Amino acid sequence: MKLARVGFAITVVSFVLLAGVYVRAFAFTPIEAAQGPAQKIFYIHMPAAVWTEIAVILLGIAGIFFLFLKDKRLDRFAEASAEVGTALGAVVLGTGPIWGKTVWGTWWAWEPRLTLFLLLFLLLVGYLILRGAVTDDVLRPRYAAVLGICCMIVVPFVHLSVYMFRGLHPDPVVIKPSRPSLPPEMLLTLGLSFAVFTLLYIGFVAQRVALARLREESGHA
């Protein structure tokens, strides 16, 4: 089916591009002074983190539209977005400690950004668990939409509360009020990586939505 093939193509292309980004990251981007080569994990870690959070926000937006428009496609999109978001969140929570161990000497620390992503991950997992636990086909999308909206709304509150745990995580170097303080080569690599992750997200979601449609048509849920 067309969507699945397009999605698959996009995914393959993005993985190739991701490899390309990493070649660039290692061969053509300078090594960061304070952190050494381990810093290069940043090029995966940060775009994955941004997209995890975007996935949660999209969950809420899709939910709002679904409650009013009742279009099943919005629900399929929300489900796909949640699954991809969870996978990306796992990447963040996986690469974070690896980076942490090499740079700070500790696998985990209770500091703002890691805690934030742990909570985002738990929100997404909770969403998927609810979807799995509701057997009624009419109730499931509605309940999921309501939960998705609540998840989106709680995100700013989570941001506000985790800042109590100040500490080890490097301060923002890109997303902050003044100009990004990364040197141009690093910024470019990061930008490329971010673009690739965007493609990756689209590719995965497209395939997942196609899968959901196929399942529905063949009679499963």
Place this chain on the structure above:
Amino acid sequence: MSDLWRDAWTLARKDLLIEYRSRTAFLSAAVFTVLVLLVFVFGRDPTAVAAVDLAPSALWVTFTFAAMLALNRAFQLELENQAFDGLLLSPASRWSLFLGKLVGNLVFVGSIEALGLPLFVLFFNVSLGTSLFPLIGVLALATVGFVAVGTLFSAMAIRTRFAELMLPVLLLPFVLPPLMWAAQATTALLAARPLSEIRGSLYFLAAYDIVFVTVSILLFPFLVEE
């Protein structure tokens, strides 16, 4: 507008009357509260950890879990008596149905807290003095937000297979922000810090409450319409 509150109160009163008659849920939650507090007391190594350091965690963990036991009760009641359709048939609006359950839950959880707080003071030997009222304020603010979201989620949880487990799984990530603010404020209050230090946490708690009470009321009708 007055209909909204009048119907909500009619519902809440009915729930509380039923609870008073059957009493099992309240007693279980009360006993649970005492037991969890005891776990904290006996789980502590007195030489390593001072009571006052453990106190805020003990308070909030206890109340969080005891409250979660109570939340499913509100809608479970309707399911057991198969009366929910009757409520939907009545002229009461869906908002007042939710509000009624929310008020009932608040009274229930509030009673558990009213029971647990003196025990907490006793077991952990905390001297409250002038911080009693601010502490009650923090307790109230944190409880309202938590119970609002919890009431909304329990309406969904009771329709799943493992309702008792589903509610905590869904609710806990939502409870962590108010929990963090409440714990910070409690620690400050127990250390007799000036009230100005906790003002930030109080504002955040209040904002959370306003947002989530509103959102819960607005979203509830979507859960029950057919």
Place this chain on the structure above:
Amino acid sequence: MLRAESLRHAFGAARALDDVSFTLTAGRTLVVFGPNGAGKTTLLRVLAGLIKPQAGAVYLEGGRSAVGWIGHHAHLYGHLTVLENLQFWGALYGLRRVEAERRAVDVLTRLGLADRAGQVVRTLSRGQLQRAAIARALIHDPAVLLLDEPFTGLDLAAAAEFRHLLAELAGRGRVLVMATHNVEEGVELATDVAFQLAGRFVRLEPRGGRGAAAIAEDYRRTVTGV
């Protein structure tokens, strides 16, 4: 006054309502016959306002306050007494406390349950529970009564008594809509008769003095196509 216009509603592929229309003025009783799955319950739920139909509209004078429902569930809370239940439902329908109590006593007396007013619902016998459920449906004096297979589980004596009660209620200018799969059960009460098959009203006509046997024969012929 109750009017249905081109009601359509489907659950997935199953058509529960297929272009159903009718108008009933005060004093008329419509009995809807049909096999299980014909959509009779869905029709009642749409008329009551529990389901919003996918197409078409319902006009019911007085809104939800004017509707009484008698169905498979009693909509009574087991831990409360009969009187407390009636007071609760009365309050939801806008009755003041004193008024609700007066009406409750009134309707309980008519149903022969006056001495059970203070009894907890859990302890009522099956027949008493049924009568209490009817009392609950009538407490707010609804202008429209919707009955979903109300004779289920009633023995011959109780059924006769119930028929007598319905005749009394119908005669007072109310609109009654009753769904049943058993022709014997209420056909004498009907002023209008409908046969519903797969969501459609294949016949909708005044009863015109026909008795149970004649209607049963008509029904059989319509269903088997012979």
